[in-house]
Amino acid sequence: MMKQKRFLLNESELPTHWYNIQADMKNKPQDLLHPGTHQPIKPEDLYPIFAEECARQELNQTDPWIEIPEEVLDQYKSYRSTPLVRAYGLEKVLDTPAHIYFKNESVNPLGSHKVNSALPQCYYCKKEGVTNVTTETGAGQWGAALAYAAKVFGLECAVYQVKISMQQKPYRSMIMRTFGATVEGSPSMSTRAGKDLITQNPNYSGSLGSAISEAIELATTTPGCKYTLGSVLSHVSLHQTIIGLEAEKQMEMAGEYPDIVIACFGGGSNFSGIAFPFLRHTILEGRQTTFIAAEPESCPKLTRGQFRYDFGDESGYTPLLPMYTLGHNFHPANIHAGGLRYHGAGVIVSQLLKDGLMQGTDIPQTEAFKAALCFARSEGIIPAPESSHAIAATIREALKAKETGEEKVILFNLSGHGLIDMTAYDSFISGDLGDYKVTDDEIAKNLEAVPQLI
Amino acid sequence: MMKQKRFLLNESELPTHWYNIQADMKNKPQDLLHPGTHQPIKPEDLYPIFAEECARQELNQTDPWIEIPEEVLDQYKSYRSTPLVRAYGLEKVLDTPAHIYFKNESVNPLGSHKVNSALPQCYYCKKEGVTNVTTETGAGQWGAALAYAAKVFGLECAVYQVKISMQQKPYRSMIMRTFGATVEGSPSMSTRAGKDLITQNPNYSGSLGSAISEAIELATTTPGCKYTLGSVLSHVSLHQTIIGLEAEKQMEMAGEYPDIVIACFGGGSNFSGIAFPFLRHTILEGRQTTFIAAEPESCPKLTRGQFRYDFGDESGYTPLLPMYTLGHNFHPANIHAGGLRYHGAGVIVSQLLKDGLMQGTDIPQTEAFKAALCFARSEGIIPAPESSHAIAATIREALKAKETGEEKVILFNLSGHGLIDMTAYDSFISGDLGDYKVTDDEIAKNLEAVPQLI
Numbered sequence: 056m057m058k059q060k061r062f063l064l065n066e067s068e069l070p071t072h073w074y075n076i077q078a079d080m081k082n083k084p085q086d087l088l089h090p091g092t093h094q095p096i097k098p099e100d101l102y103p104i105f106a107e108e109c110a111r112q113e114l115n116q117t118d119p120w121i122e123i124p125e126e127v128l129d130q131y132k133s134y135r136s137t138p139l140v141r142a143y144g145l146e147k148v149l150d151t152p153a154h155i156y157f158k159n160e161s162v163n164p165l166g167s168h169k170v171n172s173a174l175p176q177c178y179y180c181k182k183e184g185v186t187n188v189t190t191e192t193g194a195g196q197w198g199a200a201l202a203y204a205a206k207v208f209g210l211e212c213a214v215y216q217v218k219i220s221m222q223q224k225p226y227r228s229m230i231m232r233t234f235g236a237t238v239e240g241s242p243s244m245s246t247r248a249g250k251d252l253i254t255q256n257p258n259y260s261g262s263l264g265s266a267i268s269e270a271i272e273l274a275t276t277t278p279g280c281k282y283t284l285g286s287v288l289s290h291v292s293l294h295q296t297i298i299g300l301e302a303e304k305q306m307e308m309a310g311e312y313p314d315i316v317i318a319c320f321g322g323g324s325n326f327s328g329i330a331f332p333f334l335r336h337t338i339l340e341g342r343q344t345t346f347i348a349a350e351p352e353s354c355p356k357l358t359r360g361q362f363r364y365d366f367g368d369e370s371g372y373t374p375l376l377p378m379y380t381l382g383h384n385f386h387p388a389n390i391h392a393g394g395l396r397y398h399g400a401g402v403i404v405s406q407l408l409k410d411g412l413m414q415g416t417d418i419p420q421t422e423a424f425k426a427a428l429c430f431a432r433s434e435g436i437i438p439a440p441e442s443s444h445a446i447a448a449t450i451r452e453a454l455k456a457k458e459t460g461e462e463k464v465i466l467f468n469l470s471g472h473g474l475i476d477m478t479a480y481d482s483f484i485s486g487d488l489g490d491y492k493v494t495d496d497e498i499a500k501n502l503e504a505v506p507q508l509i
Numbered sequence: 510m511m512k513q514k515r516f517l518l519n520e521s522e523l524p525t526h527w528y529n530i531q532a533d534m535k536n537k538p539q540d541l542l543h544p545g546t547h548q549p550i551k552p553e554d555l556y557p558i559f560a561e562e563c564a565r566q567e568l569n570q571t572d573p574w575i576e577i578p579e580e581v582l583d584q585y586k587s588y589r590s591t592p593l594v595r596a597y598g599l600e601k602v603l604d605t606p607a608h609i610y611f612k613n614e615s616v617n618p619l620g621s622h623k624v625n626s627a628l629p630q631c632y633y634c635k636k637e638g639v640t641n642v643t644t645e646t647g648a649g650q651w652g653a654a655l656a657y658a659a660k661v662f663g664l665e666c667a668v669y670q671v672k673i674s675m676q677q678k679p680y681r682s683m684i685m686r687t688f689g690a691t692v693e694g695s696p697s698m699s700t701r702a703g704k705d706l707i708t709q710n711p712n713y714s715g716s717l718g719s720a721i722s723e724a725i726e727l728a729t730t731t732p733g734c735k736y737t738l739g740s741v742l743s744h745v746s747l748h749q750t751i752i753g754l755e756a757e758k759q760m761e762m763a764g765e766y767p768d769i770v771i772a773c774f775g776g777g778s779n780f781s782g783i784a785f786p787f788l789r790h791t792i793l794e795g796r797q798t799t800f801i802a803a804e805p806e807s808c809p810k811l812t813r814g815q816f817r818y819d820f821g822d823e824s825g826y827t828p829l830l831p832m833y834t835l836g837h838n839f840h841p842a843n844i845h846a847g848g849l850r851y852h853g854a855g856v857i858v859s860q861l862l863k864d865g866l867m868q869g870t871d872i873p874q875t876e877a878f879k880a881a882l883c884f885a886r887s888e889g890i891i892p893a894p895e896s897s898h899a900i901a902a903t904i905r906e907a908l909k910a911k912e913t914g915e916e917k918v919i920l921f922n923l924s925g926h927g928l929i930d931m932t933a934y935d936s937f938i939s940g941d942l943g944d945y946k947v948t949d950d951e952i953a954k955n956l957e958a959v960p961q962l963i
Contacts, residue, residue, distance in 0.1 A: 060587055066514065066515065132515065134515075143587075144661075226680070226932075229934055232935070233934050431688065435624070474684070477679075481683045
């Protein structure tokens with residue numbers, strides 16, 4: 056008989072807690088520092104920006120399991136579990152002995168994993184009496200998810216979208232407006248941060264770092280408004296562990312355990328989400344698994360950045376974060392994987408990378424799109440340009456397994472679909488897409504602006 | 510505790526047979542007639558156009574259950590079962606005592622139910638030695654599904670897409686090209702049928718009827734090429750019964766049976782798919798269920814067409830079909846629900862409508878989009894403009910239930926998502942969309958051209 060292809064959990068089997076890896080890490084992430092005083096940040100310092108519960112989760116290094124509020128679990132049940140799929144079609148095309156599985160987060164509301172954190176962030180805001188939320192977004196996956204979650208919990212929502220992504224993917228801002236959100240291209244003239252950037256460089260097409268500055272400024276200058284973030288921070292990674300916790304149970308149903316876990320990497324949310332629950336077994340039980348974060352060649356903070364205290368945003372509004380960074384003024388090339396155009400890595404991932412518990416790999420844009428086409432044609436899902444980096448890394452590993460003849464079990468996270476990114480596919484098929492390798496000089500120049508605190 | 514929201518089947522519970530309602534109908538559909546001789550069509554007459562197995566299925570009025578080939582079932586297992594979802598969010602917004610369920614076909618490869626028939630049609634073609642398939646497509650849902658299915662079974666694929674839809678939804682032709690298909694706007698200059706139409710009316714923006722003519726002409730004039738159709742015909746409806754057969758089991762898991770089953774209506778494939786398995790119980794056991802097909806006000810063949818022998822295409826290449834029609838030369842308004850812009854109804858549905866076993870209802874375009882926004886904001890899924898007609902009809906019924914205080918159980922088919930239709934949403938939100946009610950005169954004028962055989 057045919058083998059089972061998809062694995063799904065019943066509602067009663069859904070995880071009821073998120074996994075907080077900070078509690079289990081031997082080397083904890085270093086303190087976040089106040090940008091003015093350079094003193095360690097306490098949760099209270101973050102209350103003016105974030106929902107208070109998110110601020111507490113951010114710095115929680117003691118509790119390994121955080122209960123998912125019933126209201127959030129109720130929303131998760133509208134779309135979770137997502138399927139774990141054995142990619143027989145891809146395996147066949149690659150002619151590999153590897154067993155390839157993917158967690159399909161592309162069938163979520165709004166088409167990506169981002170909604171997993173948008174829902175709790177909006178829930179906590181609502182519970183604490185907040186009326187408005189704001190955020191930045193690159194490709195628009197996070198902004199769309201937040202627009203929906205805000206609607207669910209009855210909050211107003213304003214999104215700063217990186218200008219180049221807004222132009223590349225006009226449908227995503229339409230999606231946000233469909234959910235009733237206000238969308239502004241960043242850098243905009245509506246904040247001091249935006250005005251400053253436009254003054255310095257009128258043609259600047261924006262980055263996640265600059266959009267974050269604008270959203271934080273709006274939140275801190277608007278009564279009843281809080282800022283939310285779609286990646287980088289530890290509480291976002293926490294919420295995303297729902298992905299890996301489900302995948303763990305589903306891999307068990309498939310009777311396998313991954314030798315390699317792969318996800319694309321922008322700020323770290325989907326990588327953390329799929330990897331941390333499996334990393335738990337590596338940390339606590341010494342289980343041998345390789346964890347690979349696939350970043351774009353044009354924005355290589357994991358493979359070529361430095362571990363430094365740096366700002367999370369371009370204008371220096373955030374706390375100083377101990378992280379692998381290319382410098383907060385780094386302007387990534389205009390690749391289509393807008394969600395990966397970010398200069399730094401989250402603090403947990405940075406510590407794990409420093410400790411050799413995971414690795415980064417960088418993927419040229421055209422290799423990512425080639426992998427995307429291969430996956431689409433064999434599995435019927437057009438992946439997001441971001442997720443295509445994970446697929447490219449998976450294909451590399453599957454072909455290595457073919458060379459060695461090993462039956463490696465590979466699990467990757469399909470973080471989102473690419474239906475809003477069709478112009479990128481059109482450009483690739485027409486031969487109009489190129490690669491963007493950053494020079495060492497460019498990286499060194501940007502790192503000069505980073506404080507020397509480590 | 511919270512009630513269960515989503516119902517899914519294990520792979521072992523998936524239906525292994527499609528349901529052929531023709532075998533159980535008391536009044537069988539009347540014969541299809543040869544366009545030249547007006548003699549009843551036999552399967553052999555259809556072999557030059559369709560896969561032979563599809564031709565036999567088309568005219569099979571004896572076998573109620575048709576086995577799904579293992580190769581097709583294997584492909585179904587990549588994405589099926591689709592979730593049956595209780596729409597608690599929508600119920601809450603409408604404040605209705607009705608229990609609303611939807612079958613979510615939007616999470617299928619390519620985003621709609623169309624792949625359910627594309628896979629078997631391509632499988633049969635491949636098995637019979639065909640090398641190329643061709644088809645027409647409106648909004649592009651069917652063309653995209655066929656492009657994928659052709660790739661799965663190793664066939665070349667050429668699609669004629671209605672010109673207006675191609676302009677409204679440029680991403681869908683990019684999707685088809687991503688799967689390696691050739692896409693041509695219809696009417697095109699590549700066929701005699703297309704040339705004739707352009708000569709008569711150089712600005713004609715096309716219809717499904719004209720695109721069908723072009724595809725049939727290509728198939729019949731190209732060696733090794735067969736035509737495939739995404740709706741209207743009985744074998745397409747047969748394949749789509751997988752939807753209703755799953756839904757039947759899933760409703761049982763939910764402990765309910767629908768009082769009302771609703772789907773949008775273009776040629777009938779998604780309506781047939783969800784309705785026929787439940788209609789079986791009405792026909793065989795006298796179960797009381799209301800079946801509602803929601804068509805656009807601008808293309809009202811069920812509510813205002815006539816039951817006549819008419820052609821399935823604009824140029825008169827198909828057999829004469831006994832069906833409710835607005836006339837094969839009817840040119841529907843350029844509404845965004847491109848998949849519903851078709852002049853006639855499938856022969857099975859037409860007979861069922863004639864016999865009072867189902868009913869049609871017509872929905873103005875703006876009511877459909879209003880319903881779509883309401884659904885998106887409460888359930889997190891942006892529906893296709895086509896599917897929005899089903900949602901509008903569902904909302905009407907749910908509000909009726911509110912008036913009467915009845916706990917009606919409503920099941921509708923969410924045939925696809927609307928992520929490729931965002932310009933339509935943008936137009937609606939900007940107040941730029943209108944309604945298009947057809948005049949009686951226009952219908953009468955078009956019906957004059959239809960042969961008087963009934």
